[in-house]
Amino acid sequence: MAVFDLALGALVLLFATSAGALMILAIDRIDKFRYCLMLSSAAGAMFFSSLEMMEHSYQGSNLGIMLLGMFAGIVALLIIDMLLPHIHRHIKKEEITDSKKKAALIASSIALHNIPEGFAVASAFAASAPLGWVITASIALQDIPEGALVSAPLVAYGVGAQRSVFWGIFSGAVEASAAIAGYFLLSSFIQAVPLALSFCSGAMLYIVFIELLPDAIEDGMWKIAGASFIMGILAALALASVLPG
Numbered sequence: 001m002a003v004f005d006l007a008l009g010a011l012v013l014l015f016a017t018s019a020g021a022l023m024i025l026a027i028d029r030i031d032k033f034r035y036c037l038m039l040s041s042a043a044g045a046m047f048f049s050s051l052e053m054m055e056h057s058y059q060g061s062n063l064g065i066m067l068l069g070m071f072a073g074i075v076a077l078l079i080i081d082m083l084l085p086h087i088h089r090h091i092k093k094e095e096i097t098d099s100k101k102k103a104a105l106i107a108s109s110i111a112l113h114n115i116p117e118g119f120a121v122a123s124a125f126a127a128s129a130p131l132g133w134v135i136t137a138s139i140a141l142q143d144i145p146e147g148a149l150v151s152a153p154l155v156a157y158g159v160g161a162q163r164s165v166f167w168g169i170f171s172g173a174v175e176a177s178a179a180i181a182g183y184f185l186l187s188s189f190i191q192a193v194p195l196a197l198s199f200c201s202g203a204m205l206y207i208v209f210i211e212l213l214p215d216a217i218e219d220g221m222w223k224i225a226g227a228s229f230i231m232g233i234l235a236a237l238a239l240a241s242v243l244p245g
Helices: 002-029 032-060 063-083 099-127 129-156 161-188 190-217 222-242
Strands: none
Touching: 002 099, 002 129, 002 161, 032 063, 032 099, 032 129, 032 190, 032 222, 063 099, 063 190, 099 129, 099 161, 099 190, 129 161, 129 222, 161 190, 190 222
16 A cells, blocks of 8 residues: 555656646746745745654654654755756756756756655655645645746757757656655665654755745745745645645
8 A cells, every 4th residue: 555655656756757848838927926836835834744753763763863863854955956057046046157067957857856856755655645645735835837847948948849848757756666666765765764754854944944945935926935835735734634644
């Protein structure tokens, strides 16, 4: 049953990212207001999910393991962010000196950018199915705008629309594969689950406060982003309350 839940959760991630990538065909209809709502509500859901993972990590280990894992997760995402192009920022209109090189960098970064999120789902399902579904739902909410934000800059940099959509869908496939591979790895080393949970909790906090929220409020929509962030938290809390276990 746990493997079935995991496989279904991986498909949800793939579907959410693919749906976002396909939105590139109508990207002109995603105005600043909708963009802010999507990112900030996803940030709220991911923030709640990060706290849930933090709690499960603490319950399964101790404070030291939880803090160590969170620190490692934040540092890992910081390093990835420094080494790879920041996907969300490339949606902005900016001068580029080498379009083909820039597009290649973005495409090659897609896989690494999504692996931590897939691993977060894996560690959550390894802990419990209810937690797995809470994390899957919150990441799926974030994957919809991210799927679009993967494909949109590729189009802007000269990649064809169909190929750009392909790379967006591919990012979802990598994320789903990381969830499945990570789950079987953690199933063999069950004692590593608390550390994996706290690692992913830290990584998700980095995504929320360094990537999603700054992008959501960069046009001055503080109140809208704040209200949507709270609604995202409440939506994730409601989902967690109806799941058994």
